[in-house]
Amino acid sequence: MAVDSLDPRIRRWNLQQQRAEDYSAQDLDQLPTYEVFVQLKDGKAFEHAGIVHAATPDMAFLFAKEQFSRRYTCTGMWVVPSDLVWxxxxxELEENLYDHISNMTTKARGPLEDYHVFHLxxxxKQHKYEGQVQAKDQQHxxxxxxxxxxxxxPVLNIWLIKSVDMRITTEEDQIIWSTLKEKTHRDVISYRAGDRLKKFKEKENG
Structure with missing residues (x-):
């Protein structure tokens, strides 16, 4: 049975209701950690935003959307289990990590897979998406x-993530961002407090 919710963002996911007995107490002690990457504008690189704890990738995506796009609009989001990030x-200091792997070799075998590459x-600062490569393993x-x-x-640190391990937004998912409106009421400038104070003083002195 699908989760019954008044929130249209949850209804779109068509999440299935799960019983409490489906989880043991040990399972609930600590939910898995997921890394979250957001794209603030079209054409901008995805950037690491933080983490969420969730039972499933879909729930992690939902939590990430509420936590990291509630105040600022974004155009894309990726989530991946933390233990699948290599x-x-x-x-040290301003050394380039790539200089330390100039002599690295690999005997990797097997099919090529897509890997996402993130640089620090x-x-x-946060890790930013650099691009994608095809390789047989992480060393490759x-x-x-x-x-x-x-x-x-200088590149201080690198994260590698298999594309198949990531929950990413697609063109079909773009509708989920349409519920987010610019929240100008959060901006002090929207209240024009200075202008109102000036008018108040003019009225008092008038």
Missing amino acids: VTSFT IKRG ALLMAKEKFDNGK
């Missing part, structure tokens, strides 16, 4: 990323 080591350019993907994305500038 993370390199960090470099500056400590304290790192070599392909160096060949394709290394421009000599």
Whole structure:
């Protein structure tokens, strides 16, 4: 039975109702962690926004939408289980991570798979999407990323994620952003407090 909700955003997902007995107490102690990436405008690179805890990828996407696009509109969102993100080591200071893999070799076998590549350019900032490569495993993907994305500038850390592991928005999902309106009531400038105070003083002194 589908989840009955007055929220049209939840009804669109056609989520199935699940009974409480379907989960054990141990399962509920800690829900899996999902990494969230958002695209704020068309043409902008996807950027890591934070994490959510959820029982399923679809629920993680729903939570991420409410948490990371509630105040600001965005045009796309990706979520992926944290344990499926392959993370390199960090470099020191302004070293380029790609310089440390110049002599790396791989004996990877098997079919090529699509990997998404994310770069961390500056400590304290978020990882940004750089592009996609095809590779047989993570080591091979790192070599392909160096060949394709290394421009000599410092890259402090790299995340690699298989495309098949990500829950991504598609063209059909674009309707979910239409419910988000610009919330100008949150902006101080919308209230024109300075103009109102000036009129009040003029009236008092008039």
